[in-house]
Amino acid sequence: MRIIKDTNIDFTGKRKIGISFSLLLILIGFISLIAHGGPRLGIDFIGGTLVQVRFANPVSSIDVRSAVSSAGYAGAVIQQFGGDREVLIRILEEEGAAEASGNLSQTLAEGFVDNPFEIRKVVRVGPKIGEELRGKAVLAILAAMFGIVIYITFRFEFKFAVGALIALAHDVIITLGIFSILDIEINLSVIAAFLTIVGYSLNDTIVVYDRIRENVKSMRRESYEIIVNTSINNSLSRTIVTSITTFMVVFTLYLIGGEVISGFSFAMMVGVVVGTYSSIFIASPILIEWQARAAAKKRASLTSS
Amino acid sequence: MRTRLAPRFVLIAAAITLAAYMLSPTVEYYLTDPEQTEKREALQDRVLKLGLDLQGGIHVVMEVDIPKLVENLASNKSLLYEAFAASKLRAKDEGIDYLDALLLEANERNIKLARHFIEYGIENSEIISALKDESEDAVNRALEVIRNRIDQFGVSEPTIQKQGRNRIIVELAGVQDPERARNLIRQTALLEFSLLKDPDVVQSALTRIDNVLKSMRTGISLDSLLAITEAKVESADTAAAPPAESQDKAISVEEIFGRTTTDSRTKSSDSSVLVDEQIFEDRPFSALLRNVQGDIGVPRENVKAVKRILAMEEVKAALPADMKIVWSNKARDFGGRGLPSETFFTLFAINREPGLTGEVVTSASANFGGGASSIAGQPVVYLNMNDQGARDWARLTGANINKRIAIILDDKVHSAPVIRDKISGGNTVIEGMSSINEAKDLSIILRAGALPAPMEIIEERTIGPSLGRDSIEKGTKAIIIGFILVVIFMAVYYRMSGLIADFAIVLNLSFVLAIMATLRATLTLPGIAGLILTVGMTVDANVLIFERIKEELSKGKTVRSAIDAGYSRALKTIIDANVTTIIAALVLFQFGTGPIKGFAITLFWGILTSMLTAIFITRTVFTYFTDRFAVTKLSI
Numbered sequence: 001m002r003i004i005k006d007t008n009i010d011f012t013g014k015r016k017i018g019i020s021f022s023l024l025l026i027l028i029g030f031i032s033l034i035a036h037g038g039p040r041l042g043i044d045f046i047g048g049t050l051v052q053v054r055f056a057n058p059v060s061s062i063d064v065r066s067a068v069s070s071a072g073y074a075g076a077v078i079q080q081f082g083g084d085r086e087v088l089i090r091i092l093e094e095e096g097a098a099e100a101s102g103n104l105s106q107t108l109a110e111g112f113v114d115n116p117f118e119i120r121k122v123v124r125v126g127p128k129i130g131e132e133l134r135g136k137a138v139l140a141i142l143a144a145m146f147g148i149v150i151y152i153t154f155r156f157e158f159k160f161a162v163g164a165l166i167a168l169a170h171d172v173i174i175t176l177g178i179f180s181i182l183d184i185e186i187n188l189s190v191i192a193a194f195l196t197i198v199g200y201s202l203n204d205t206i207v208v209y210d211r212i213r214e215n216v217k218s219m220r221r222e223s224y225e226i227i228v229n230t231s232i233n234n235s236l237s238r239t240i241v242t243s244i245t246t247f248m249v250v251f252t253l254y255l256i257g258g259e260v261i262s263g264f265s266f267a268m269m270v271g272v273v274v275g276t277y278s279s280i281f282i283a284s285p286i287l288i289e290w291q292a293r294a295a296a297k298k299r300a301s302l303t304s305s
Numbered sequence: 306m307r308t309r310l311a312p313r314f315v316l317i318a319a320a321i322t323l324a325a326y327m328l329s330p331t332v333e334y335y336l337t338d339p340e341q342t343e344k345r346e347a348l349q350d351r352v353l354k355l356g357l358d359l360q361g362g363i364h365v366v367m368e369v370d371i372p373k374l375v376e377n378l379a380s381n382k383s384l385l386y387e388a389f390a391a392s393k394l395r396a397k398d399e400g401i402d403y404l405d406a407l408l409l410e411a412n413e414r415n416i417k418l419a420r421h422f423i424e425y426g427i428e429n430s431e432i433i434s435a436l437k438d439e440s441e442d443a444v445n446r447a448l449e450v451i452r453n454r455i456d457q458f459g460v461s462e463p464t465i466q467k468q469g470r471n472r473i474i475v476e477l478a479g480v481q482d483p484e485r486a487r488n489l490i491r492q493t494a495l496l497e498f499s500l501l502k503d504p505d506v507v508q509s510a511l512t513r514i515d516n517v518l519k520s521m522r523t524g525i526s527l528d529s530l531l532a533i534t535e536a537k538v539e540s541a542d543t544a545a546a547p548p549a550e551s552q553d554k555a556i557s558v559e560e561i562f563g564r565t566t567t568d569s570r571t572k573s574s575d576s577s578v579l580v581d582e583q584i585f586e587d588r589p590f591s592a593l594l595r596n597v598q599g600d601i602g603v604p605r606e607n608v609k610a611v612k613r614i615l616a617m618e619e620v621k622a623a624l625p626a627d628m629k630i631v632w633s634n635k636a637r638d639f640g641g642r643g644l645p646s647e648t649f650f651t652l653f654a655i656n657r658e659p660g661l662t663g664e665v666v667t668s669a670s671a672n673f674g675g676g677a678s679s680i681a682g683q684p685v686v687y688l689n690m691n692d693q694g695a696r697d698w699a700r701l702t703g704a705n706i707n708k709r710i711a712i713i714l715d716d717k718v719h720s721a722p723v724i725r726d727k728i729s730g731g732n733t734v735i736e737g738m739s740s741i742n743e744a745k746d747l748s749i750i751l752r753a754g755a756l757p758a759p760m761e762i763i764e765e766r767t768i769g770p771s772l773g774r775d776s777i778e779k780g781t782k783a784i785i786i787g788f789i790l791v792v793i794f795m796a797v798y799y800r801m802s803g804l805i806a807d808f809a810i811v812l813n814l815s816f817v818l819a820i821m822a823t824l825r826a827t828l829t830l831p832g833i834a835g836l837i838l839t840v841g842m843t844v845d846a847n848v849l850i851f852e853r854i855k856e857e858l859s860k861g862k863t864v865r866s867a868i869d870a871g872y873s874r875a876l877k878t879i880i881d882a883n884v885t886t887i888i889a890a891l892v893l894f895q896f897g898t899g900p901i902k903g904f905a906i907t908l909f910w911g912i913l914t915s916m917l918t919a920i921f922i923t924r925t926v927f928t929y930f931t932d933r934f935a936v937t938k939l940s941i
Contacts, residue, residue: 038528052772072609098632103765105484106636107605110648114791119484120772126763140896147888155881189831192893192901196838196908199889203882208847210878238845238852245848246841252787253837258779260358260772261830268834 009279011280012288018281022170029177036180040186045134047093047127048305053108055117058084061063063132065113083288087119093127100197137191141172144198156209156254164205167283171201171274184263193267200246200268201275205240205283211235212287224291228284243276308328313925321812324819328353331822349462353822354478356829356903359777361742361770362478363486369447370438370759371403377759378439379421379919381891388414404440408433443470443758451475453753454489458746473760480645482742483767491762493715494755496663498701499655501709501721502628507601507654513623515588518614522589572841590614595649600721602649605636611652629657634717634737653718660701665694665731669751671744674736684744686735688751695731703727712737714747780833787813787837791844799851800941805926813843816905816914829903839911842883846919849882850875851941864898864939868927876920883912 011018033039043050053064063086068076077090089104101122108117125133145168152161170193179186211231219227220304250272254265312842330351337344372393379385388410396406411418411429418432419425425435447465455463455477464476480486502510585592593611595602603611614620615630624630633651668689674680690698702710704722711721712735720737738744792810794805817839854871862870877888890912893905930936 054771070606101765102484102488118769118771119767120769122483122765122767124762124765126761129764136896140892143896144889144892147892148885151884151888188897188901192831192897192904195889195893196904199886199908202885202889203845206882206885207878209764210881214874235852236854238848241852242841243849244847245794245844246838248790248794249787249837249841252790253783254836255783256786257834258776258830260776261780261783261834264831264834268838290845 007233008230009233009236010229011232012225012285015281015288016086018277019112020283022174022278022282025174026170026177029174029180032177032180036104036183039176040185041134042190043090043123043125043130044188045125045130045137045186047125047130049091049101049122049124051089051091051104051119052086052121053089053104053117054086054120055112055115056085057110057115059087059115061087063111064089065070066107067107068104071107073104074228093130102216133188137188139200140191141194144195145169148178148198148202152206156213159287159294160209162290163283163286164202164209166286167199167205167278168201169195170228170278170282171271173234174274175267175270179267184266187263189261189264190267193264193271197275200271201278204242204275204279207235207238208232208279208284212284225288228288232280232284239276239279243272247272308412309927310696310929313797313921314929317922317925320816324812324815327351327823328815331818340385350825351822353818354462354825354827355764355773355777356827356832357476357478357773358768358830359828360479361483361768361771361773362476362480363483363768364764364766365475365487365490365762366468366764367447367473367475367491367760368763369443370761371471373759374440374451375404375407375436378436379474380423381421384419385416385849388416404433405488438466440758441470444473446708446757447760449471450754451490451755454749457749457753458486458487458489472565472763481770483769485742485746487762487765487767489749491760492750493665493759494750494753495715496666496751496755497659497713498661499629499657499659499711499713500701500705501711502654502656505570505630507624510624510628510654511591511594511601512588512621514590514614516589517619517623518589519616521619534683534924550741551578573795581903594652596745597649597651601652601654601870605648605650608650615704627864628654629658630654631711631713631716631718634719635712635739651718653711653721655713655718659713660710661694661697663751663755665690665697666751667691667694670740670750671748674734679735682735684738684741686738686744686748686751688733688735690731692731695729698731698733699727699729713798714750719747776830780830784833784837788840791840795844795847802851802854802927805842805923806851808926809847809923810840810843811913812922813839813915813918814896816918817911820910821906824906827903831901831904832907835907835911838908839915842886842912843915843919845882846875846879846915847879847923850919850923852863854939855941858939858941864931864936866929868924872924879916879920 026282061080065078066078068078073091075092077088079088079090081088082119101119101124107121142268145165148168149161149165152164175194175197176186179190184190208231211234212228215227215231215234219230222230247269250265250268254262254269257265330348330460331353334345334348334352334465337348339345372389373888376382376385376389380390388407390409392403392407395401395410396403408429410416412823418429419427422432425432427437444467450466451473460477460480461476464474466474468474477486479482590611593603593607593614593669595604610939631653633653636648636650638648666688670687672685672687674683674685706724706726707720709723711718713719719735722736723788735747738747788810792807795806795810797803799806814836817836818828821832850871853875854867857867857870858864863882887909890905890909894902894909897905931939
């Protein structure tokens with residue numbers, strides 16, 4: 001069985017369309033980010049307290065809100081969560097979040113005498129830690145990119161590293177943009193997903209690059225553009241099969257993995273799609289542009305001398 | 306040409322046996338009835354542990370509150386308060402250590418620290434470095450204290466470790482009552498016995514606070530107000546205790562400070578407080594309070610406002626120097642008897658200088674109060690004191706019969722009994738606990754000793770056991786379904802070869818789990834995600850190989866040489882692709898905390914084993930079948 005027969009699609013010829021499309025996506029992402037005042041960071045990065053409570057019987061978020069504000073947390077955000085018995089209560093650091101979880105459980109016990117509840121989760125992150133984690137997250141993504149560039153330069157050539165790096169930045173920025181448009185919160189596990197996207201997208205890019213490196217040797221007479229295009233076509237069936245299986249797995253995780261992991265798996269889903277796209281339309285075409293420029297430079301220096 | 310397969314099969318069989326051996330304790334452990342604790346404990350060291358997010362538990366990061374520590378160590382600190390505050394700001398603004406900021410401030414302000422820290426040296430820099438040592442030392446001692454407390458609490462396999470210079474991480478997996486564990490960890494256990502101030506002294510202090518607020522609201526100078534009110538209080542002494550049923554109205558917190566003049570009723574009720582309307586104009590602070598069985602009660606709604614008022618510098622200055630106002634440790638319900646149920650926190654005005662501190666306590670035990678006393682049947686904590694403590698306690702109680710003494714833990718009053726008799730022998734009882742568990746925990750804390758420095762919880766992650774159970778159910782379900790989908794897809798798409806790949810996936814999963822169990826790593830929810838991704842990676846390696854084989858076959862190669870060429874060409878790609886993922890995993894491991902680290906670990910090992918299974922094992926199987934059955938057409 002083959003989904004993809006031997007193909008000869010002109011991917012590189014359409015690179016201008018691909019690049020424009022990506023720039024458009026990035027632009028939309030940026031506009032959304034500016035409109036939202038930056039990415040929506042979770043408690044992990046801004047500090048505060050999050051309490052997840054499950055009641056025995058359905059509750060209304062209005063009742064919970066009034067109970068919570070009577071405990072002195074007027075600015076708390078109450079969010080119904082996975083059915084009508086569970087709520088998330090978020091309290092920002094300025095409101096004395098340090099004491100919140102203890103105070104809340106007492107207030108709720110008094111406010112909902114007939115409706116026993118259970119505190120399912122408490123996350124409290126002090127402002128200092130939030131800042132540290134934020135710094136660390138950015139550092140981690142940069143460090144991963146740096147390590148990867150070194151490796152690719154070592155295994156291939158520098159221009160491949162540049163192409164891969166641009167594709168990576170592209171994927172992360174677009175995923176960030178999509179998160180912003182859908183107003184999904186960025187927490188620690190989403191950052192983990194981002195790093196996995198970095199790894200996955202690269203996996204894809206490298207498969208194509210490998211093919212290019214191989215074809216450069218066997219197709220000496222052909223133009224660089226044709227070599228790149230052939231390589232993309234050569235590895236297309238693999239790219240698609242792997243993307244399908246990975247997507248299948250991550251999608252299952254998203255559907256039934258539970259709320260705890262949904263941010264992570266959603267980021268991965270986006271990442272798989274964007275990563276596959278970028279290795280075809282961004283990472284490889286960049287090599288062509290680079291090659292063309294290098295050739296022009298060479299010609300220029302030859303004629304001038 | 307036949308490849309010699311025997312050594313390969315031996316190697317594979319050995320790997321599978323080893324993996325089975327490494328996994329067997331885990332399988333046995335999770336199949337054993339939780340009741341059989343002995344058997345489970347014997348296995349415990351060799352099983353794949355579940356992370357906090359899967360079995361519930363608590364993760365706490367504590368940090369020495371260095372500014373507070375320094376403040377506690379300083380003498381004559383009133384001269385230093387400004388420098389302290391400035392250093393705090395500076396440390397924050399410039400992102401430097403608080404102590405470094407303090408050094409800079411002290412030098413700029415020409416403060417000789419030696420005057421305030423007599424034992425720590427002469428030069429400012431010398432004192433700062435001594436304070437740094439002091440804070441590090443405090444962490445080490447705190448580590449001991451917390452370890453002691455946790456040991457007595459009885460949690461299996463707690464993780465208590467130092468992080469950096471002034472942090473402690475405590476991780477307790479599988480705790481059923483995280484709230485209780487948290488209280489146990491965080492209490493500083495500063496136990497004090499302090500006499501309550503006489504009611505008339507307290508009343509005049511309250512009046513003074515009223516006047517401070519009033520002068521802020523009206524702009525009338527404090528002195529002139531003082532004269533008026535003092536006259537009033539004398540003439541109408543009955544007004545001192547607010548009537549039980551007064552006309553309450555809701556006003557905004559801001560109104561107390563005179564900042565709001567609009568109709569308060571239109572404001573949202575979120576920031577409102579309950580005040581006694583009749584006396585609000587005259588005594589804005591007392592209006593927030595209630596007389597609750599002779600104590601000063603603060604209705605829950607008013608707590609925030611009262612805290613804010615008490616924190617004001619002007620109010621602090623208005624209190625007598627030797628008086629301190631502290632809160633009760635919890636709210637009490639004083640409703641009933643036809644009155645609506647209302648909960649109150651209680652305020653106590655006490656002697657700033659404690660009569661006795663907890664250092665003299667030699668032992669503490671929890672029990673139910675016995676005999677016919679007022680505490681019969683209530684959970685209480687019995688204390689024993691050393692000789693010196695017993696002498697001081699006897700003197701203190703003997704001299705203050707019929708007065709009240711507050712028993713204060715961490716600046717919260719647990720109870721304030723009346724001293725009926727001189728207590729000699731050093732025994733005493735703390736009451737006011739709502740359950741025997743609370744009494745037990747208090748006795749643990751008192752026995753293990755106080756934290757040597759104020760500690761602050763800067764990060765806390767608590768997962769209730771039921772959420773953990775849900776997560777593990779959903780996580781397992783997801784991995785099984787995802788896994789089945791992939792297995793079916795591979796079998797449909799690549800037929801027989803797909804089945805070989807499926808075999809590799811199964812082996813790969815068990816290898817990763819076996820390695821993790823051996824390394825005593827922890828399986829977290831993101832770890833499960835990592836496993837799923839590992840499945841994806843194994844699939845990818847096989848897809849790369851299979852697609853190459855197909856290509857070679859379409860070029861007209863024989864089955865045998867197509868397989869050879871497919872593997873050798875794909876190998877390079879697989880390695881390059883996987884090394885980059887490994888780099889990402891290593892970075893994640895380096896940066897990640899708990900759950901994310903779990904993801905990185907599974908990803909890292911998963912990739913390594915996927916290379917082994919996808920390349921070495923599947924190839925062996927391929928070679929075996931093609932040799933044995935002289936396959937001329939590959940099912941791929």
